[in-house]
Amino acid sequence: MKVELQRKIEDLHARYAHALDDDRLEEWPGFFTENGVYRIATAENEARGLPLPVLYCDSRAMMRDRVQSLRHANIYEPQRYRHMVSSVLVEKLDDQHVKSTSNFLVIRIMQDGGTTVFASGKYLDRILLTPEPQYEERVVICDSRRFDTLLAIPL
Numbered sequence: 001m002k003v004e005l006q007r008k009i010e011d012l013h014a015r016y017a018h019a020l021d022d023d024r025l026e027e028w029p030g031f032f033t034e035n036g037v038y039r040i041a042t043a044e045n046e047a048r049g050l051p052l053p054v055l056y057c058d059s060r061a062m063m064r065d066r067v068q069s070l071r072h073a074n075i076y077e078p079q080r081y082r083h084m085v086s087s088v089l090v091e092k093l094d095d096q097h098v099k100s101t102s103n104f105l106v107i108r109i110m111q112d113g114g115t116t117v118f119a120s121g122k123y124l125d126r127i128l129l130t131p132e133p134q135y136e137e138r139v140v141i142c143d144s145r146r147f148d149t150l151l152a153i154p155l
Helices: 002-021 025-029 043-047 060-072
Strands: 031-040 055-057 079-092 097-110 115-129 134-142
Touching: 002 025, 002 079, 002 097, 002 115, 025 031, 025 060, 025 134, 031 060, 043 134, 055 060, 055 115
Parallel strands: 031 134
Antiparallel strands: 031 055, 079 097, 097 115, 115 134
């Protein structure tokens, strides 16, 4: 049973990363429960207990608004990401929930072909075990406190 649970969680993480990397941003809110929380913070702020996030959404509706802004209102240089997710740990909390911790690396590819390491860090997830697992909370802890451009696309 543990192997099956691990596979389900790794599959959720992979589908999430592929949706973002393939510019299917409209699918992003669907990975979360209706009142799911998405928060990006820096490791430094997290370690110091400072609550100010880099980005915060507390519902699918807020995430959908973010995607609409990205598509129609925000002006940013065209770019895309390539996620690498590794070292996935899964801990069952109860019959309905698991906690997952994993590492990530995001490569940013600019329109001119320039490629850089954009972000690295870890995901701290609380996941609801529905037939298709969903994030109740995804906290993105970035190793660096510096972002060299507008954080346009979710990590």
